[in-house]
Amino acid sequence: MDITDELRAFVATAQTGSFTAAADQLGVSNRLTSKYVAELEARLGVRLLQRTTRRVGLTPAGEDLLARAPALLDDLQDLLAEVSEGSRGFSGVIRISAPVTLGEIYVGGMLARFARAHPGLSFDLRLSDSFADLAREGIDVAFRIGRSDMLSLKARRLGESHAVVVASPDYLAAHGTPARPEDLAEHACIVDTNRQNPRRWAFQSAAGAHVVSVQGRFHVNSARAAAELAAAGFGIAHAPRFALFDALATGALVPLLTAFDSAPSPVSAVYLEGRVLPRKLRALIDFAVEDIRHAGIL
Numbered sequence: 001m002d003i004t005d006e007l008r009a010f011v012a013t014a015q016t017g018s019f020t021a022a023a024d025q026l027g028v029s030n031r032l033t034s035k036y037v038a039e040l041e042a043r044l045g046v047r048l049l050q051r052t053t054r055r056v057g058l059t060p061a062g063e064d065l066l067a068r069a070p071a072l073l074d075d076l077q078d079l080l081a082e083v084s085e086g087s088r089g090f091s092g093v094i095r096i097s098a099p100v101t102l103g104e105i106y107v108g109g110m111l112a113r114f115a116r117a118h119p120g121l122s123f124d125l126r127l128s129d130s131f132a133d134l135a136r137e138g139i140d141v142a143f144r145i146g147r148s149d150m151l152s153l154k155a156r157r158l159g160e161s162h163a164v165v166v167a168s169p170d171y172l173a174a175h176g177t178p179a180r181p182e183d184l185a186e187h188a189c190i191v192d193t194n195r196q197n198p199r200r201w202a203f204q205s206a207a208g209a210h211v212v213s214v215q216g217r218f219h220v221n222s223a224r225a226a227a228e229l230a231a232a233g234f235g236i237a238h239a240p241r242f243a244l245f246d247a248l249a250t251g252a253l254v255p256l257l258t259a260f261d262s263a264p265s266p267v268s269a270v271y272l273e274g275r276v277l278p279r280k281l282r283a284l285i286d287f288a289v290e291d292i293r294h295a296g297i298l
């Protein structure tokens with residue numbers, strides 16, 4: 001009997017708590033599911049499940065096996081897929097998460113460029129400014145801005161996001177140009193509520209740290225919206241360079257306080273720790289590393 005079938009039956013039974021639910025999930029009979037688990041217990045020489053009339057529970061040995069078996073089955077599936085793909089190209093679906101603004105401005109276009117070279121792949125791109133739970137939501141790779149301290153994730157650095165203070169030429173002509181961060185307190189500022197401290201803008205210079213409290217008519221939860229409002233003359237914005245790229249290139253926005261730096265945030269591709277990274281995901285991440293460098297948006 002195939003040990004992979006036995007492991008799949010055990011994992012499904014342990015996760016659902018019953019042979020009937022596991023059989024439905026696997027698309028086999030209740031009897032065959034029970035037989036697979038019994039064969040696995042006989043193979044290992046230990047009892048894995050505690051069977052009662054109401055529910056199936058785990059023994060200590062079963063808990064140990066359940067902690068590792070799903071990842072082993074995933075790795076085996078990925079390995080078989082890689083061997084198959086080696087001769088006919090990548091196939092299947094890649095599920096991706098990204099912040100809204102970065103996704104709209106860059107990730108969507110990057111995926112289009114990658115997809116042209118891999119016609120067998122499909123993509124599920126989900127944009128949200130909340131960090132996705134990769135395991136729970138079935139996300140293969142997430143593009144993130146900022147540090148991730150989750151031990152369950154591995155990260156590949158793509159670059160750094162630098163924030164820039166900007167305003168439109170019309171706004172500056174009407175209200176003057178700030179020379180120091182402290183001058184921002186006297187200006188209309190567009191507050192991005194996605195920032196950790198939306199109304200406190202922090203800078204560094206040779207003279208030390210500068211932290212200023214800002215205010216204005218507009219509070220938004222989108223760096224792209226903040227940039228559009230600034231370009232329309234409604235105030236000064238502090239946004240990632242990638243959200244300002246086109247407006248800076250055309251002169252619709254002018255960079256300010258260039259002698260003062262904001263702490264950069266890492267931009268990374270993250271994926272689940274503890275499993276072999278499928279070749280198609282590795283290829284996507286490798287592509288993104290080079291593509292974002294050539295795009296020059298960070």
